Amino acid sequence: MIVSTQQLFKHAYGKYAIGAYNINNLEQTMGLFQGCIDSKAPFIIQLSKGARQYTNKKMLEAMTRAADEIFPDAVFAVHLDHGDEETCMDCIKSGFYSSVMIDASAESFEQNIAITKRVVDAAHARGISVEAELGKLGGVEEHVSVSEADAKLTDPLQAEEFVKKSGCDSLACAIGTSHGAFKFTGSQGLHFDVLENIQKRLPGFPLVMHGSSSVPQDEVERINAAGGQLGGAKGVNADEFKRAAQLGVTKINIDTDGRLVWCRVHREAFKTDPKNFDLRPPGKVFMKEYAKFIAAKNEKLGSAGQLEAVRKLVSK
Ligand code: G3H
Numbered sequence: 001m002i003v004s005t006q007q008l009f010k011h012a013y014g015k016y017a018i019g020a021y022n023i024n025n026l027e028q029t030m031g032l033f034q035g036c037i038d039s040k041a042p043f044i045i046q047l048s049k050g051a052r053q054y055t056n057k058k059m060l061e062a063m064t065r066a067a068d069e070i071f072p073d074a075v076f077a078v079h080l081d082h083g084d085e086e087t088c089m090d091c092i093k094s095g096f097y098s099s100v101m102i103d104a105s106a107e108s109f110e111q112n113i114a115i116t117k118r119v120v121d122a123a124h125a126r127g128i129s130v131e132a133e134l135g136k137l138g139g140v141e142e143h144v145s146v147s148e149a150d151a152k153l154t155d156p157l158q159a160e161e162f163v164k165k166s167g168c169d170s171l172a173c174a175i176g177t178s179h180g181a182f183k184f185t186g187s188q189g190l191h192f193d194v195l196e197n198i199q200k201r202l203p204g205f206p207l208v209m210h211g212s213s214s215v216p217q218d219e220v221e222r223i224n225a226a227g228g229q230l231g232g233a234k235g236v237n238a239d240e241f242k243r244a245a246q247l248g249v250t251k252i253n254i255d256t257d258g259r260l261v262w263c264r265v266h267r268e269a270f271k272t273d274p275k276n277f278d279l280r281p282p283g284k285v286f287m288k289e290y291a292k293f294i295a296a297k298n299e300k301l302g303s304a305g306q307l308e309a310v311r312k313l314v315s316k
Pocket residue numbers: 022048049050051081082141142143144179255256
C-alpha cells in the first residue's frame with residue numbers, strides 16, 4: 001500500500017527512523033519488499049534522477065506497482081531522491097510520488113529557499129510533501145558530489161529560517177556524513193550537537209540523514225577477497241541511528257550498502273563458478289541477500305516491527 005511520507009513520519013518521529021532505500025532494478029525491488037515484510041517494517045522506496053535515467057522512469061514505476069501487488073502487506077511511500085527543479089515538477093505531475101526531494105543545496109541560501117518554495121507550492125497543490133537540503137555533504141558520488149573541502153555542516157539558525165521561508169516538510173541536514181563508500185578518515189563521526197540544536201529550533205519537524213551507509217568492513221573484505229579494490233572504505237556506525245532518531249531524524253537514506261551487497265554477491269559468484277554465464281543464479285542469491293540486508297537495517301533503524309501499528313494509523 002502506497003501511503004504519504006508524512007503519515008510515516010508522524011508515526012516514527014522521535015521514536016525510530018524510516019529506512020529510505022534506492023532501487024534501480026527488479027532484483028533490488030524484490031529484495032527490498034521481501035526484507036521489509038520479513039522485518040515487518042514500513043519503508044520509503046527512493047527513485048533518484050540517475051535511476052530514472054538508467055532504464056526508463058516508467059520502468060521504475062511499473063516495478064514499484066508490481067511489487068505492491070506481489071507484496072500486498074507492504075506499507076511504503078514513494079520518494080524522488082536528489083531531484084532538481086525540473087525532475088521534481090515532472091514527478092509532481094506524474095501523480096505517482098508521495099514526496100519529492102529538491103536538492104538545491106549547492107545554491108546560495110536565498111536561491112535554495114526560492115527554488116525550494118517553487119517546488120513546495122507545486123507539490124502542496126497536489127498533496128505531495130517536499131524534502132529540502134541545507135548544508136553540504138562531502139560527497140564522492142556522481143551528480144551529488146561536492147568537494148570535501150566545501151563540506152559544510154547545517155547551521156541550526158539558518159535551518160529554522162529556511163524551513164519557515166521555504167515551507168518544506170522535512171529537511172536533509174549535513175551532520176558529517178557524505179555519500180558513497182568513503183565517508184570518514186580517522187575518528188570522524190556524526191555531529192549530534194548540530195542535530196540537537198536543530199531539533200531545539202524545529203521541535204517536531206522531521207529531519208533526514210543522507211549518506212547513512214555503514215560500509216561494513218566484513219563486506220568490504222569479502223569484496224576485496226573476490227577481486228575488488230575498495231581500500232579505505234568507511235561508513236556510519238548503524239548503532240547510532242536510534243540516537244539520531246530521538247533527535248528528530250525520521251528518514252535515513254541508504255544506498256551504497258546495497259550496492260556493496262550486489263558487488264559482493266556477483267564477485268563471489270563469478271569467482272567460485274567462473275564457467276557460469278547465466279544471470280539468474282547470482283540474481284537469485286542477490287535477492288535473498290538483499291532481503292536479509294534490508295531486514296537487518298530495519299532492526300538498527302527501529303522500524304522493524306512497526307508495520308501493523310503504521311497500517312492501523314493509515315487505515316483510520
Ligand atoms: O545520494 C544518492 C543516491 O545514492 C543515489 O545515487 O544518483 O547514483 O542514483 P545515484
